[in-house]
Amino acid sequence: MKAETLAAPGVEALWPLCLHIVRQRRLGKPPPDGAALTWHESQGFTLGDDWSAQAAELFTLVKPVLDRTPGSTPWVIGQLGQSLNGCIATRSGDANYINGAEVLLHLHRLRALSDAVVVGAATAAIDNPQLTTRHVEGDNPVRVVVDPTLRLSPALRVFSDGAAPTLLVCDASREAEAARRVGAEQVLGVPHLTGPDGAVDVRALRAALVGRGLRVLFVEGGGITVSRFMRQGCMDRLHLSIASVVIGDGRPGLLLPQDLSLRECARPPCRVYRMGADVLWDLDLRAAMP
Ligand SMILES: NC(=O)c1ccc[n+]([C@@H]2O[C@H](COP(=O)([O-])OP(=O)(O)OC[C@H]3O[C@@H](n4cnc5c(N)ncnc54)[C@H](OP(=O)(O)O)[C@@H]3O)[C@@H](O)[C@H]2O)c1
Structure with missing residues (x-):
């Protein structure tokens, strides 16, 4: 199994959600809408408040990629x-x-x-x-x-x-x-x-x-x-x-x-x-x- 070389509280929980979004996109499916990451037609994904600062920062950095949909x-x-x-x-x-x-x-x-x-x-x-x-x-x-x-x-x-x-x-x-x-x-x-x-x-x-x-x-x-x-x-x-x-x-x-x-x-x-x-x-x- 591959290991993350950087450990940051919350990032370990966020990353699998990011991968799930991308796998759905690659399958041509609409963006998954979960409790942690919510999909909005107008603004793309948003992240809830209860994440570590490191996870929130990672989300901000990768959000433009996550927001791509199969129809984009x-x-x-x-x-x-x-x-x-x-x-x-x-x-x-x-x-x-x-x-x-x-x-x-x-x-x-x-x-x-x-x-x-x-x-x-x-x-x-x-x-x-x-x-x-x-x-x-x-x-x-x-x-x-x-x-x-x-x-x-x-x-x-x-x-x-x-x-x-x-x-x-x-x-x-x-x-x-x-x-x-x-x-x-x-x-x-x-x-x-x-x-x-x-x-x-x-x-x-x-x-x-x-x-x-x-x-x-x-x-x-x-x-x-x-x-x-x-x-x-x-x-x-x-x-x-x-x-x-x-x-x-x-x-x-x-x-x-x-x-x-x-x-x-x-x-x-x-x-x-x-x-x-x-x-x-x-x-x-x-x-x-x-
Ligand atoms: N720091 C970074 O983020 C980063 C990222 C990637 C790469 N790099 C480094 O960037 C350097 C390469 O970048 P680059 O801007 O020079 O080119 P590049 O964008 O990787 O490649 C484009 C050019 O490669 C030419 N080329 C030159 N030597 C070649 C060879 N031996 N075989 C095949 N094609 C060749 C092609 O020329 P023709 O038009 O004549 O075919 C083409 O125009 C490498 O030293 C690499 O280590 C750094």
Whole structure:
């Protein structure tokens, strides 16, 4: 059995309720309405008063994901863990671990609450991640690896460990080639996945994932992939976890080239959470960039 690494009164009772909500959603069923967590058509889930401060804080943080219903529009949450100077890894690609155990636990919770976890090809190549929920109780999401040019090795853990379903996303024109590498059941070919400049069209990607019943997407990195979702207006929420570390000349997090005055720049509504030694910014991008 997987164990929570953080013990907080009330969180142990709340988390199974969160998982139940997500399992109902994945089955296409309406939100469960219980005494502890009450469903309202207009405001989503509300939590009763008698929970610990830690449980109430967790609820506030994950409520936007819990409020997704089977009929909701597709919804995307991203995350980046970064240094004080905005880097998500060293230049050589070392990102393990910029943030502490509390943020890692939170990432596994977000995986458990999402239908799919999405990573870019560089993250898959460098980190060789498992993308499972092994640090929390909860079901693994579908693992989605975006590799338009089929540069990734089939030996990577996501393609070979069988721990959870995996989809290698490539252009539809290369679907057969991808199937020979990792097996047809692990391939999702998307028509016109990349534009003339080679950049991934994340709207096309999102539509293809919705076609597979994957409507709540957790984009876990890296910076190029998260930035593409943001630039193309396809990210609803971003969890930015900042660690007290300075990484000189590292890999950048958000890359959003814009020639705007400071007055014109987006200032998304946000909440700030303390996570061990790190600080997590929960940014409501949809409110900032309709
Ligand atoms: N701190 C965090 O929260 C966090 C989270 C995830 C990842 N990371 C770190 O972020 C880094 C990766 O992020 P990123 O922004 O550079 O890229 P990414 O978003 O993971 O992947 C996107 C790009 O990967 C490129 N790519 C580069 N090297 C590749 C290779 N060896 N094989 C296949 N594709 C490759 C692709 O280029 P083409 O367009 O040419 O195909 C694509 O544009 C890693 O060091 C990882 O450890 C940190």
